[in-house]
Amino acid sequence: MARYTVGIVGKPNVGKSTFFSALTLKTVPIASYPFTTIHANQGVGYVRVQCVCKEFEVKDQPANSACINGNRFIPVELIDCAGLVPGAWMGKGLGNMFLDEVRRANALVHIVDASGSTDEEGKSCASGSHDPSFDVKFLEEEIDRWFLSIIKKDWSRIAKLVDVDKKALADVLLDKVSGLSINRTEIIDALASSGLTSIKPSIWKETQLMDFTRILREKSKPMLIAANKIDVSSSENNVEKLKDKSLIVVPCCAEAELALRKGVENKVLSYIPGDRDFKVIGNLTNVQREALERIKGDVLNKWGSTGVQQTLNSSFTNLLNMIVVYPVLDSDKLTDHQGRVLPEAYLVPKGVTIREFAYMIHTDLGENFIYGLEARSNMRVGEDYKLKDSDVVSIVSAKKRG
Numbered sequence: 001m002a003r004y005t006v007g008i009v010g011k012p013n014v015g016k017s018t019f020f021s022a023l024t025l026k027t028v029p030i031a032s033y034p035f036t037t038i039h040a041n042q043g044v045g046y047v048r049v050q051c052v053c054k055e056f057e058v059k060d061q062p063a064n065s066a067c068i069n070g071n072r073f074i075p076v077e078l079i080d081c082a083g084l085v086p087g088a089w090m091g092k093g094l095g096n097m098f099l100d101e102v103r104r105a106n107a108l109v110h111i112v113d114a115s116g117s118t119d120e121e122g123k124s125c126a127s128g129s130h131d132p133s134f135d136v137k138f139l140e141e142e143i144d145r146w147f148l149s150i151i152k153k154d155w156s157r158i159a160k161l162v163d164v165d166k167k168a169l170a171d172v173l174l175d176k177v178s179g180l181s182i183n184r185t186e187i188i189d190a191l192a193s194s195g196l197t198s199i200k201p202s203i204w205k206e207t208q209l210m211d212f213t214r215i216l217r218e219k220s221k222p223m224l225i226a227a228n229k230i231d232v233s234s235s236e237n238n239v240e241k242l243k244d245k246s247l248i249v250v251p252c253c254a255e256a257e258l259a260l261r262k263g264v265e266n267k268v269l270s271y272i273p274g275d276r277d278f279k280v281i282g283n284l285t286n287v288q289r290e291a292l293e294r295i296k297g298d299v300l301n302k303w304g305s306t307g308v309q310q311t312l313n314s315s316f317t318n319l320l321n322m323i324v325v326y327p328v329l330d331s332d333k334l335t336d337h338q339g340r341v342l343p344e345a346y347l348v349p350k351g352v353t354i355r356e357f358a359y360m361i362h363t364d365l366g367e368n369f370i371y372g373l374e375a376r377s378n379m380r381v382g383e384d385y386k387l388k389d390s391d392v393v394s395i396v397s398a399k400k401r402g
């Protein structure tokens with residue numbers, strides 16, 4: 001089953017690589033100057049959900065995911081992108097490199113320096129002296145301009161294909177944006193939302209093309225804001241200010257999350273990613289002890305968590321509207337063919353039917369689907385059954401002949 005990808009984006013020096021490293025535990029260059037990351041880092045992070053093992057009162061044996069104290073961690077792909085500066089769409093800074101990395105992403109986490117201590121190009125400045133709302137607007141505009149430059153290219157050819165050759169507009173546009181991980185439904189929705197479904201492309205005005213591009217970007221690369229560096233006191237006002245925007249804003253402290261996860265890795269802390277507290281279980285130096293005191297006081301007690309895990313969770317549950325489904329072979333014992341209990345958990349878009357889910361697991365399972373069994377109610381369900389969050393299902397299919 002395809003894994004979904006989240007792109008970690010933003011101007012330079014805001015904490016993208018720190019955030020990425022905290023989620024993946026990959027060691028990547030982190031430094032307090034712009035353009036530390038030149039080539040994107042890729043890794044696997046985990047979305048945290050409440051596992052169904054407690055509800056079903058079983059001890060699970062996860063295979064494609066992990067379960068810690070009743071919390072299921074499901075793998076997803078992460079891309080830590082190079083920093084973006086104004087003018088990137090024209091190739092400024094590491095512009096084209098950045099934009100190329102965004103192509104594959106299904107959703108974007110925009111890391112913003114909420115403390116306002118980096119200027120528009122990511123250079124350090126006095127805390128609170130830069131307004132991070134500016135960064136939100138600029139990043140959206142850069143991506144829009146880049147999308148526009150792709151869509152607008154050879155526009156007269158598009159117009160001819162639709163007007164003269166009678167090709168469907170959605171198909172022509174889909175072809176145009178191939179490689180940007182955009183699907184047909186998103187194009188059709190964007191055409192409808194911008195009122196352009198039945199307007200010939202030869203008479204689209206520039207403003208209509210821009211509206212369409214922006215809506216297509218919002219639908220195909222939904223974005224939330226991770227308001228980073230909340231350990232710095234100047235962040236407080238800015239977090240409130242950022243919340244005025246229409247986007248979801250999650251306050252976070254990537255540096256604290258990275259320190260906590262490193263502590264777990266080094267067996268000196270007990271901490272479940274996303275929790276509001278941690279326990280010391282090993283020997284610490286005085287410097288480490290003081291750093292942890294600060295994390296407790298300035299981040300966990302004040303904000304409820306470091307926000308990093310919450311940001312990733314929200315990208316899947318809120319931005320991509322995904323739910324978690326547990327496929328099993330035996331819906332009584334909740335086991336797979338090897339007898340493992342609740343071995344797999346998958347993120348799937350809300351609204352997916354059980355048959356579509358069967359296809360996602362394996363084409364044969366989809367093609368030979370007979371019916372499904374939903375373990376909670378122990379009821380048979382038909383192919384049109386829409387999966388619900390935390391469903392445990394088994395799929396009964398016809399044996400393949402020959």
Ligand SMILES: Nc1nc2c(ncn2[C@@H]2O[C@H](COP(=O)(O)OP(=O)(O)OP(=O)(O)O)[C@@H](O)[C@H]2O)c(=O)[nH]1
Nearest residue numbers: 012013014015016017018031035036037083254255
């Ligand atoms: N105070 C504070 N500093 C942070 C936090 N997260 C990251 N930083 C610091 O911000 C600086 C930049 O961090 P990076 O992770 O390298 O930033 P980046 O966005 O990947 O930067 P580029 O790769 O240059 O685009 C480093 O000095 C980090 O230690 C945070 O939560 N709080």
Ligand SMILES: [Mg+2]
Nearest residue numbers: 016017036037
């Ligand atoms: Mg970086």
